[in-house]
Amino acid sequence: MSTWLVVLVAVIALLAGIALGFFIARKYMMSYLKKNPPINEQMLRMMMMQMGQKPSQKKINQMMNAMNKNMK
Structure with missing residues (x-):
């Protein structure tokens, strides 16, 4: 037992x-x-420049807000 x-x-x-x-x-x-965070604004800006886009601060802010919203 x-x-x-x-x-x-x-x-x-x-x-x-x-x-x-x-x-x-x-x-x-x-x-x-x-x-x-895995991606910050500088990394996002570099990625966009490598893809041939000229990143504006508005576009970067929109993408960061979308990423932060998805993480929550």
Whole structure:
């Protein structure tokens, strides 16, 4: 009877650890991406210039707003 109890506690602890680890990692990544966005205005401006477009500040602001809106 005690081996079943040990196995049950081990399985419950494993599942709780997996769930807790997932939520901690998710929260960490969300805060990291909020502090360090993958694309900033300078990168966007360089990409547009490489594609042969002359980026205006209005166009860059529109694209940044659209990206920020999609991240939320």
